[in-house]
Amino acid sequence: MKIFNITLLAALISTPLAAETLDETWQVGVFGDYIKSSTNKENKNSWQQIEAGKSVGVDLHKIINDYWNVRFELARSRYDIENGNDKTYGYRYGADAVYKLPESDLYLFSGIKRFNNTRSYNALNVGAGYGFQVNERFSVYTEAAIYKDVNYGYVDQGFKLGLKYSFGAEQQRPVSNRADNSAKPAIQPVAVTEATPVDSDNDGISDDKDRCAHTPATVKVDSTGCTLYAEHEVAITLNVAFANNSAKVKPALIDDIQRLADFMKEYSDTQVVIEGHSSATGAAQYNLALSQNRAEAVKDILINKFNIKASRLSAKGYGQTQLLSNGNSAKDHSLNRRVVAKIEATTKKVVHKG
Incomplete structure (x- = not known):
């Protein structure tokens, strides 16, 4: 009797480009999979001793919310029969409910399928998958599943590898508010x-x-006829968001970092502490190191891209010790994955008459 084992290997690759700027509505995927028929079928002439099948197919996902998808699947399969001496073709179709685990690239699914090969039958299936985001539109996914034949009582196994494309409109990032330090009093x-x-x-x-x-x-003058000046406080803040389990700065946020660099160039005696933070998911020690890496990433951009002296910058990671939000939703965790900085300076402005 042949024994078939399926092992799902998921290599967690850091710095995926999360599609936080993409309003996903639908996803379409193409895949290949391997279906291992029950060993009891391999020994029965009524099933033509059907063995393993190799399939290609498409699936269509409807995004319901951050946690749930509905998926429709259609596949064409080629099976080995007659103890591997012949081939036969079949197809399957069906639907799944997909649950995406919070703060993770893993997901679970369950559904019903219709198989047509040497016989036709219905099956209930359950399984687990892992998705790796290549960019905002494309992702690679892999799955393992079992199929329970409700007509004849057999159990098949399956392994899938596919590529998905996401449909949706790109969202415009709102312009952050900050102190307007560019306006200077006109000298008459x-x-x-x-x-x-x-x-x-x-x-x-x-x-x-x-x-x-x-x-x-x-302008107003003092008793010696010299111009009077008043001191004014100016400030700028920085808040850079990060993807889950990532210390890579998104390209769309470089402009925010440049505004901080421009402020430091204008006020050349300023210094700043760049603070890195993480969400509360995962181990505290790991999150502390991740938050430090996030702060260092912003510091490196200021030094290498905008020519700010390293002596004016310091980076410190706080891990999960200073959460903005204590909730456990995806939105709460997103708010906590950040790098922040604030610079304050004092400038003198001419006091005008009237």
Whole structure:
């Protein structure tokens, strides 16, 4: 009697490009699979001693929400029969409910299939799969399943490998709010006035007491005729989101990091601590290292892409110790996967009259 074992190997590859900027509605997949018939069928002439089958097929997924999909499947199979001395062809079709495990690329599914090969029968199936995101549109998936024949009582096994394409509109990332530090007070041209022995620059201070000649007439001056300045606080904040189990900065967020770099170039005496954070899923020690890697990734972009001196930057990972949200939904975990930074500086602005 032949014995068939199926082992599903899932290699967890880091930094998938999560499709958080894609509003997925449908997915279509193409796949190949291997169906191992029950050994009891292999010994029965009524089943033509059917053995293993190799299939190609398509499936269509309807995205219900973050956790559930509905899938429709159609496959064409070629089976070995007559103790491997001949071939026969068949097909199967059916539907599955797919449950996606939170904060994971693993999923479970269950459904019903109709098989037509040497005989026709219905089967209930259960299985598990793993999906690896190649980019926002494409993903690779692999599955293992068992099929319970409800007409004759046999159990078949299956292994699948496929490629999926996601349909949906790309979402525009909202522009983050920050302090507008670009506007500077316009310096008014020096009013052209005829010199007088009393007040040449018309600032209200006579020439014999005026230590700052030619101050603009529109600005306030002190008792010595010099321009008055008021100190103002300016600040900028950075909040960079990350995909699950990833320390790779998404290309769409580089502009936010550039705004922080521009602020540091304008205020050249500023320094910043870049803080990395993680969600609460997984081991605390692993999340601490992941959050440190996220902070280092943003720091490296500031140094290597925008030429900020390393001496002005420091990176610190906090792991899961400073959660923004304590919930356990996918949205809560997404809010907690972040790198934040804040810089404050003091600048002087001219005090104008009126």
